[in-house]
Amino acid sequence: MKDLIYKEFKLAIHPTCYLFLLMGFMLLIPNYPYYVAFFYQTLGIFFIFVGGQANNDVYFTTLLPIPKRAAVKARFGIIVIIELAQIVVSIPFAVLRNSLNPAANQAGMEANAALFGLVFIMFAIFNLIFLTMFYKTAFKLGLPYVFACGAMAIFVGAAEAVIQLTPALKIALDTLDPSYLPQQLAVLIFGMVVFTLVTVLAYLRSAARFEKIDL
Secondary structure, three states: OHHHHHHHHHHHOOHHHHHHHHHHHHHHOOOOOOHHHHHHHHHHHHHHHHHHHHOOHHHHHHOOOOOHHHHHHHHHHHHHHHHHHHHHHHHHHHHHHHHHOOOOOOOOOOOOHHHHHHHHHHHHHHHHHHHHHHHHHOOOOHHHHHHHHHHHHHHHHHHHHHHHHOHHHHHHHOOOOHHHHHHHHHHHHHHHHHHHHHHHHHHHHHHHHHHHOOO
């Protein structure tokens, strides 16, 4: 598996994935919907598959003396690494933003622990929809990405609506007040658990679908 992950880094990962890591700086923008900073990385992941199609990556990978499931696991591995890297790189920008400009964000959630918990769930939704739909055919990309983006947008809109319209949640989650850090950490931990479970489910479903495809 280590060799397959290395192959993904050397041959599959798209340069925009590294570029989009820098989008964490968008957390410094005042009054901005910070989810957008993380959305860009899903586009980088999409480009990995676009590049793979251009290079017949799926076909050539299946020629290797490995199970199809191993190829799917390696691709999931690189995607999870990219998503986690996006979150880790964004944390210093969130800390810096809150130090330089502690004023409230008028365009959505503050750059706090709860935001990162919701981002974990957003990535989980992307993995479940985009990856499982792609591995059903191993070549259709556009529609799975559109559906995944639509689902992420619905989740973000619903989460923001619930938090902003529920006074108790808004007070506890949409704030930089450290006294509410335990509640925000609870959302972060919940998001991490959801991300882990849903991504594992997405992998199992994707691997099962890919094994049924006759290439």
